[in-house]
Amino acid sequence: MTTPAGSGSGFGSVSWWGLSPAVDLQAESPPVDPDLQADTEHGTPDLSVLLLGSTDGRHLLRTLARAALWPQRRFQFYVLENNLEAVARHMLIFSLALEDPEKMGLQEKSETFLEMWGNALLRPPVAAFVRAQADRLAHLVPEPDRLAEQLPWLNLGALKFRERDALEAVFRFWAGGEKGPEAFPMSRLWDSRLRHYLGSRYDARRGVSDWDLHMKLHDRGARVIHTREFRRWRDTGVAFELRDSSAYHVPNRTLASRSPPEPSWGAHCSARVLGGHRHGALCGLRHRSGRRKPPADQQRAASQATPLLSPETAGEITLHNVTEVFREITAWWRPRAAQGDPEQVRGDGDGSPEPAGPALESFTVHFLSLGSAQTLHHKSCYKGRFQLLYVACGMVHLLGPELGACVAPGGRLIVELAQYLVDLRQEQLQGFSTKVGELAQTAGFAPHPGAKPSETLARFYKAGDSGSGCMDLTVEPGTPPP
Incomplete structure (x- = not known):
């Protein structure tokens, strides 16, 4: 594909970030009839969602953060990706999001998440966290019993044995089995990807960058992104510079993927390539920047404290929003008794209080086998199971009658559009x-x-025999019921 900026050979084949804002999946799904959908064991309605290519878990985190505003439901998230590295990043992100608040504070968790998620280079403390978590997950993946005990929200039962072995190898590479930055020279690989993308215009990359930002992304509504x-x-792959620039020098191994000719995650680490975004260094920060602005009083305070810097840069808004998401998730897990709500506490046999807040079984993330999108409908357990289907931009080609058969009558479909792909012209977007x-x-x-x-996002629904699946159209998507 020839692009306005170059040959397009630097696009890559792996998506690390999505192209749309995070959505509350509960707000996008149809209301569930408790008499039909209640789980007999827990007495709580289920919400089953199938996500194709969501890549970074943003929709799942947003849904959990907003769960306290809705009637209680059990979430069954079925995630299907086209590569195991994305599955591994999902697991790492959720391990961080559910980290015990006493072990990691809210600010540290938010900053670690942003650097691990969006930076090609990490600070040493963040790199140490990634290595520790990756080593832990590498030991848990091949042991289903320990995995179910320590991570009850995770289900790898649908993965094939060879996929589990490859997933374990991914975590072991992240854990640093091959020491030193030479095992994964991120800076050189990032520059190589940029050279392949820009081609003959590499020497004018600063002008190309400014053109893509001001004449494309800003025109499409992404004005919050600052030029710097x-x-x-x-230029560097560092999206969130939360500390001094010299502190970022450790390669982020979670952005590594296998090149197609490479048969396995063997010892030839020099053959590894930067997976990058599906469109490499094209899309900028918009699709992973904040969705909500800070409160007006916070904006005024920031502008008074630093009058030369805009309080609405993408990095600042993203940090604010991610912190709020983690704060809401933490509050959701916190026992209700700690919040001073005695009515939500029940006693056990010996009269001692027991928290009645959500348990770890309130949601489960099921990872499906790679390439199974066209065969799910052959299994009776998936046919007509899902109330909501989400399809990412890069996996739209899989949308067909086979996937439609997996959605229940009255269910919904959300498709991610290509609004923030800077190389697509308006007629191509249309x-x-x-x-x-x-x-x-x-x-x-x-x-x-x-x-x-x-x-x-494009929204659709599947016609059913009953009108119970139709959402109250007076309720705007993303708004909980009163």
Whole structure:
């Protein structure tokens, strides 16, 4: 593919970040009839969601953060990716999000998440955390009993044995089996990817960067991205500079992927390549920047404290929003008794109080086998099971009658659009949206009549025999019921 900036050979084949804002999956799903969907063991309605190519877990974290605003439900998240490195990043991200608050404070957790998630280079403390968690997961993956005991929210039962072995090898590489930055020379690989993408315009990369930001991303609504942020990220791969720039020098191994010719995660580490985003250094910070601005009083305070810096840069807004998400998740897990709510405490046999807050069984993340999207409908346990189907931009080609058969009547479909791919012109974006509509219709879905217009997501529903699956169109997606 030839692009306006170069040959396009630096796009890559692995997505590390999504192209759309995080959404509350509970707000996007149809209401569940408790009489039909209640789990007989727990007495709580289930919400089953199938996500294709969500890549970074943002939708799952957002859903858990907003769970306290909705009636209690048990979440069954089924995640299907096209590479095991993305599965490993999901597991690492959730291990961090559910880390005990007494072991890691809220600010440290938020900063660690952003650096691990979006930076090509890490600070030594963050790199040490990644190594420790990766070593722990590498020992748990081949032992199902210990995995179920220590990570009850995780289910790898649908993965094949060879996929589990490869997943263990990914974690062992992250844990630093091959010492030193020469095992994964991130800076050199990032520069190589940029050279391949820009081609003959590499020497004018600063001008290309400014053009992509101001004439494309800003025109599409991503004005929160500052020029310095975008230029730094495209040149070095460091999206969030939360400390002094000299502190970032350890390669982020979670952004490593196998090149297609490489048969396994063997000892030839020099053959590893930077997986990068599906479109390499193209899309900038918008798709992984904050979705909500800080409160007005916080903006004013920040502008008074640092009048030369905008309080609304993408990095600052992202840090604020991620901190709020982790704060809400922590509050959701915290025993209700600690919040001073005696009515939510029940006693056990000896009269001692027991917290009645959500248990770890409130949600489960099931990882499905790679390449199983076209065969799920053959299994009776998946046919008509899901109330919501999410399909990422890079996996739209899998949308068809086979996936449609896995969605229950009255269920919903969300498709991620390509709004923030800077190399696509307006007519190409429109053509992509049209193609999405055609594929959704082929899969048995129709445009949602009351969905709020969106440039990043297309919403559809599957017609059913009962009207119970239709959402109250007066409730805007993302807004909990009163």
